[in-house]
Amino acid sequence: MLQSGSIVVSDISENWQRISVPLNELNGIGNWTDLQEFRVTIDSRRPGPPHGAVLIDDIALVKTGHAGPSAGDPVIPHRKRAWEQLIGDPKVVRRQIHQRLTGWPTRAVVAEPLPRDDRDFLWRVARDTWTGLRSLTDSEHSLPLDTVTFDQESVEADRAHIGDYTNVTNIGVYLMAIVAAVELEFISPEEAEASVDKTLSTLESLETFNGFFYNYYDTTSLERTSNFVSSIDSAWLTAGLMVARSAFPRFRARLTTLINQMDFGWLYDDVEQLLSHGFYVNLGGHSEYHYGLVYTEARLASLIAIGKGDIPEEHWYRLARTLPPDNTWQSQQPVSRDFKRVADIEFAGGYYESGFYQYVPSWGGSMFEALMPTLVVDEQAHAPQSLGINNRRHTELQRRYALETLGYPVWGMSPSSSVNGGYGEFGVAALGSLGYQAGVVTPHASALALTVEPKAAIANLRRLAERYPIYGEFGFYDAVEPLTGRVAYKYLALDQSMIFIAAANHLKNGVIQKHFAADPIAAKVLPLIGKERFFD
Numbered sequence: 001m002l003q004s005g006s007i008v009v010s011d012i013s014e015n016w017q018r019i020s021v022p023l024n025e026l027n028g029i030g031n032w033t034d035l036q037e038f039r040v041t042i043d044s045r046r047p048g049p050p051h052g053a054v055l056i057d058d059i060a061l062v063k064t065g066h067a068g069p070s071a072g073d074p075v076i077p078h079r080k081r082a083w084e085q086l087i088g089d090p091k092v093v094r095r096q097i098h099q100r101l102t103g104w105p106t107r108a109v110v111a112e113p114l115p116r117d118d119r120d121f122l123w124r125v126a127r128d129t130w131t132g133l134r135s136l137t138d139s140e141h142s143l144p145l146d147t148v149t150f151d152q153e154s155v156e157a158d159r160a161h162i163g164d165y166t167n168v169t170n171i172g173v174y175l176m177a178i179v180a181a182v183e184l185e186f187i188s189p190e191e192a193e194a195s196v197d198k199t200l201s202t203l204e205s206l207e208t209f210n211g212f213f214y215n216y217y218d219t220t221s222l223e224r225t226s227n228f229v230s231s232i233d234s235a236w237l238t239a240g241l242m243v244a245r246s247a248f249p250r251f252r253a254r255l256t257t258l259i260n261q262m263d264f265g266w267l268y269d270d271v272e273q274l275l276s277h278g279f280y281v282n283l284g285g286h287s288e289y290h291y292g293l294v295y296t297e298a299r300l301a302s303l304i305a306i307g308k309g310d311i312p313e314e315h316w317y318r319l320a321r322t323l324p325p326d327n328t329w330q331s332q333q334p335v336s337r338d339f340k341r342v343a344d345i346e347f348a349g350g351y352y353e354s355g356f357y358q359y360v361p362s363w364g365g366s367m368f369e370a371l372m373p374t375l376v377v378d379e380q381a382h383a384p385q386s387l388g389i390n391n392r393r394h395t396e397l398q399r400r401y402a403l404e405t406l407g408y409p410v411w412g413m414s415p416s417s418s419v420n421g422g423y424g425e426f427g428v429a430a431l432g433s434l435g436y437q438a439g440v441v442t443p444h445a446s447a448l449a450l451t452v453e454p455k456a457a458i459a460n461l462r463r464l465a466e467r468y469p470i471y472g473e474f475g476f477y478d479a480v481e482p483l484t485g486r487v488a489y490k491y492l493a494l495d496q497s498m499i500f501i502a503a504a505n506h507l508k509n510g511v512i513q514k515h516f517a518a519d520p521i522a523a524k525v526l527p528l529i530g531k532e533r534f535f536d
Contacts, residue, residue, distance in 0.1 A: 317347040322350035464476065
């Protein structure tokens with residue numbers, strides 16, 4: 001295994017000085033126990049040709065005997081642990097967590113046929129999925145639980161794993177889901193406002209750092225369970241707050257306070273002109289990695305940060321359309337990687353090719369990266385000659401690869417649950433710069449495609465429900481292995497929310513996209529994405 005990490009050393013003067021670099025703070029390295037070789041390189045972070053010199057007199061590796069913090073350090077929720085120890089019996093703990101939920105399924109798989117009419121079918125999927133989202137939510141704190149895993153085709157609570165923790169993206173898309181539910185008339189405006197009020201009260205009580213929320217919290221004790229502040233997850237939370245601000249004027253002041261306290265300039269690297277992956281609070285430093293590709297789910301973070309005025313508009317053009325040819329590890333070499341100019345800003349373009357198709361690649365070639373931002377941004381309308389056309393081509397190539405190359409009867413690969421347990425990153429390698437490997441098919445990939453290929457997406461969802469035991473009382477389970485028919489009997493809050501919001505957008509003429517576009521942050525930045533033509 002090869003791992004790399006880095007640390008930034010600043011304020012180097014003309015005088016001799018001692019510089020200490022704690023190895024545990026190299027946050028890209030997660031495990032030092034199998035170290036066989038250690039290489040050190042020193043690079044300038046400043047772009048352009050190097051000038052000047054640094055003289056290094058001595059290098060010493062010193063074992064201090066103090067391990068210190070590291071990026072992989074767990075955060076122990078002490079109140080939660082004390083509660084569990086007080087109860088003593090893990091089964092009783094699980095039952096009490098189960099009792100905090102709003103609901104629970106009574107059967108694992110729906111036996112009766114689903115509606116034949118496409119629109120009726122999608123309404124049914126939306127209603128069942130919303131029932132699940134509302135049910136698998138902590139009733140006291142109004143936070144969605146991240147994961148519920150069933151023991152094969154049994155919904156017996158004592159055999160299920162109930163993951164009573166949540167991520168801030170889950171909270172953001174849950175707020176959007178509440179808006180979608182009231183727009184679809186699944187709940188009344190009064191019910192929606194009561195839910196939003198409770199979720200906001202919980203958010204206002206959570207521990208934060210520099211105005212940002214930590215990446216994970218325990219939904220029972222509300223303790224943070226992460227040392228990391230994530231820029232992309234914070235952006236999805238902000239997007240949910242923006243949608244709610246547009247939909248519920250009663251909460252505008254509270255929502256605005258939460259939005260404004262997250263200043264993305266703190267997560268912006270003004271040397272690289274990119275957003276950092278995030279910040280390790282226990283290390284007191286940013287991640288060594290950046291979100292550098294325009295065609296990933298992180299483009300939403302860029303748009304929100306620009307729209308808020310936290311980072312400059314030029315950042316949008318510093319996101320790579322394609323990587324330089326000297327990145328020889330990428331899945332293919334870019335074509336026409338020429339310099340382009342938009343609004344007096346010069347940047348490198350280019351694209352990949354597959355057959356007759358030209359497309360700007362994502363990182364892994366998954367539907368999640370390609371289409372998740374379309375839950376809130378109507379890229380087909382606002383960026384028809386860049387992101388919009390790229391969305392169509394990624395969807396078409398995903399479909400053709402699964403059906404024609406792999407011989408799958410269904411399509412749609414994206415990060416999701418594995419049928420063997422755990423979670424994996426799946427995609428079409430040729431569609432990504434790095435490229436994930438093929439694997440299971442996940443229903444949320446089809447749902448995301450509703451914005452670009454609605455007929456094909458609905459037909460694929462129907463085929464999934466008819467061929468496999470994947471449709472339960474709370475809608476689609478998370479994934480299926482197409483050639484064996486094995487199902488991952490899990491409900492993930494994020495994936496279910498993507499299905500529900502995408503369905504609501506299709507059934508109600510882009511209702512969540514319109515709420516997002518109506519927010520002043522989005523109104524300021526959305527014209528930006530229409531200025532570029534990817535394939536000129």
